[in-house]
Amino acid sequence: MKPNNLVEMLDRTVKKHPNKDAFMWKEGGAYKRITYKDFWSRMMHAAAGFGYLGLKANDKVALLSNSNPMWGMTDFASASIGAVSVPIYPTLPSEQINYILNNADVKAIVVENEEQRQKVLNTHSNVEWIITMYPDNQSSYDEGELSFAQLLKYGKEHALPKWENQWRQINRDHLSTIIHTSGTTGMPKGVMLTHGNFLANIEGVQFWLIELLPEDLSLSYLPLSHVFERMAGHYMPLSVGTTIAYAESIDTIQENIQEVRPTVLTSVPRLFEKVYAKVMEEINQGTPVKKNVFNWAVKVGEERYEKYIESSFDQLILGETMSKSFLRKWKLADRLVYQKIKKKLGGRLRGMVSGGGTLNPELAKFFWAIDLPLLEGYGLTETTPVISTNPMIRAKAGTVGKVLPNIDVKVAEDGEVLVKGPSVMKGYYNDDEATSQAFVDGWFHTGDLGQFDDEDYLKIIGRKKRLLVLSTGKNVAPQISESALNDSAYIEHSVLVGDKQKYVISLIYPDYENLEIWAKGKNLQYDSYQELVEKEAALELFNKEIKEHTSNLADFEKPKKWIIIGDEWSVETGELTPKLTVKVNVVEKKYESLIKEAYGSDYSEAVKGEVVNQG
Structure with a gap:
């Protein structure tokens, strides 16, 4: 039976893998860990703490922080009492934070540190509570302020009566979060996503994408305010018991990859572009012999990828894509080149997922050629977010893959991609006009131009307005x-x-x-x-x-x-x-x-x- 809400999804994982690491994060120069059981316990105390502060169902709780376990505790704790999370990018200035706090009617906000606290203090919002994860010891809190540790303390002292019964009553139609769009074409709009939107997207993605396992370790570096990271890099791993390790930043990701040695990596295209650029820079500075060996190995990998694309699903499943002579050549290329590049990425990666932007097809082919499967997908905040993704079996570079099996997609006469299904948003918060413009006859208009190839792989050509x-x-x-x-x-x-x-x-x-x-x-x-x-x-x-x-x-x-x-x-x-x-x-x-x-x-x-x- 499918879970009714995100908290129930997490509860099932906790019961299956109580002593397994849920999160890893860098603190004091070393990685720390927390098990699923301990994470659940602290999340429960955070929920009770929110209840003690007077927060209730449908109240809005904002999050202004980089990714860490307290972000997840806040998210699930607020969801468990029926409240609605409002994630905010930690890079935003006070003016934009002020707009989101007021637009979403935020009642409480959890901030990462003193820098983020000051941003909130400089706004003109009606926030009643400011909760700081890592408070400055010199800070003097005014009324309505406390630390995250104090929140947990209040929760331990004032447990919520019938808390489990409360979250079990939450259904898929209940609002989970309001995520504001990036505002590339105007003021940000608050996208309303339900528990069911996320759960449906997880269920659809698992049909095509890499099968996540409890043994996997996923490296996360995008902020959880990014809907792609929240779904693919947070909820999906937590739904199966995967361990999530947080990178410190994009600047330290190479170091963090070596430290945690992930098996799965989700990212926007920019990271893969940087990895490719570093590889090519090293090769271009190498000897002529090194360049020749590298180029030969890449050509072997490209040949293997072409065989892969031309093969049927049955051939791929049975492993009938390479002759013995070609397999020997490929193994030599793997030993001389591919393994050395993989080692710099931790040596254990079995799959990478790209979303949140357009991936250059040649870049995708390069990673496939060196035996690092790179799967591109497509989606929007309004679709929670994934609409389509390349399957692990027979991914096709240059496309955004196959449409998820639980949603419908069609291309309008003018080329616009239209979507309908259980992962499409509820609407824009307090903006009926924008909501009505986004939906026509039940179809959500993405604003993207696309087309299907003869095998029903979707290609995105560009933005309609651009x-x-x-x-x-x-x-x-x-x-x-x-x-x-x-x-x-x-x-x-x-x-x-x-x-x-x-x-x-x-x-x-x-x-x-x-x-x-x-x-x-x-x-x-x-x-x-x-x-x-x-x-x-x-x-x-x-x-x-x-x-x-x-x-x-x-x-x-x-x-x-x-x-x-x-x-x-x-x-x-x-x-x-x-x-x-x-x-x-x-x-x-x-x-x-x-x-x-x-x-x-x-x-x-x-x-x-x-x-x-x-x-």
């Missing part, structure tokens, strides 16, 4: 060019512009981490990013990278000019969303005059801190 219509009559989906450009080790973000123009132009935001390594190797001297991107050697590098990575595109999809950005993009300055995707409308407006000038001239010139370069 389709560039050139004055020549050609239609350009920007994501195709942007994905190709972002595959460069020296490009972190790119934005294609050119609606109603003769040709497209690309704004290039460099990957300054790799660019500075390159500059050091060239002995380049500079005092700022602006000065670095103006160097002739840097311009030549970007000329080469851009032309190389767009060589397979149609001529009208290739940028004829590009603008190299010499200042920094961040969440704080407004160009990036909390999940580090580009706010295209903000970027286009910020560089509007520069874009117009680039279209009006055919020469190179440094303007307003950026570099315009003709390709």
